[in-house]
Amino acid sequence: MIPANNNYKLKPKFLLHVCCATCALHPYFLLSKDFIVTLYFYNPNIHPKKEYNRRLEDVRMISKKYHIPLIIDKYEIKKWFELTKNLKEEPEGGTRCSVCFKMRLEKTATAAKKLNIDLFGTTLTISPHKNYSTINSIGKTIADDKKLTFYESNFKKKDGFKKTIQLSNKLHISRQNYCGCIYSMRERFNISN
Numbered sequence: 001m002i003p004a005n006n007n008y009k010l011k012p013k014f015l016l017h018v019c020c021a022t023c024a025l026h027p028y029f030l031l032s033k034d035f036i037v038t039l040y041f042y043n044p045n046i047h048p049k050k051e052y053n054r055r056l057e058d059v060r061m062i063s064k065k066y067h068i069p070l071i072i073d074k075y076e077i078k079k080w081f082e083l084t085k086n087l088k089e090e091p092e093g094g095t096r097c098s099v100c101f102k103m104r105l106e107k108t109a110t111a112a113k114k115l116n117i118d119l120f121g122t123t124l125t126i127s128p129h130k131n132y133s134t135i136n137s138i139g140k141t142i143a144d145d146k147k148l149t150f151y152e153s154n155f156k157k158k159d160g161f162k163k164t165i166q167l168s169n170k171l172h173i174s175r176q177n178y179c180g181c182i183y184s185m186r187e188r189f190n191i192s193n
């Protein structure tokens with residue numbers, strides 16, 4: 001029997017693009033109050049493959065632990081390199097990042113459409129290194145084009161980043177110290193080509 005206060009069926013579905021487990025935790029707990037959330041992992045930007053696998057395994061772990069549905073899409077690294085080939089010298093936060101956000105959010109929107117989920121969003125706005133208004137603007141343009149709704153967010157506000165780190169630490173999730181792509185790795189560790 002369904003309890004009287006169970007509004008599970010009344011909640012709208014939400015496809016949440018996740019970049020890693022750490023960034024997913026706080027947004028997931030926030031959103032799951034109002035939505036039925038499915039996690040969507042599509043991050044062909046992550047380099048090298050070993051690091052991609054590590055981040056994916058952590059996302060699998062939280063999906064299993066909290067019984068959150070998870071969809072994993074292809075690791076289209078060649079496509080990512082093709083799209084960013086003329087943007088190698090861009091600093092983190094520049095045009096390459098906008099291309100990278102667009103690629104991932106377009107794919108999320110396409111998946112949402114296939115799944116008949118009208119609403120999608122991303123955990124990317126929790127990062128203090130990322131401009132949430134750029135991400136929201138890209139997401140909104142994609143959503144308008146596909147007749148979907150993009151959930152505009154700034155998950156880092158109200159100590160969101162701090163909260164997600166605390167949750168991540170409790171689960172002993174190891175945190176990466178660069179955004180994801182080879183260029184961000186070089187920039188962070190000061191490695192020349």
Ligand code: SF4
Nearest residue numbers: 097100179180181184
């Ligand atoms: S720095 Fe991060 S957001 Fe920017 S292109 Fe690299 S992986 Fe993508």
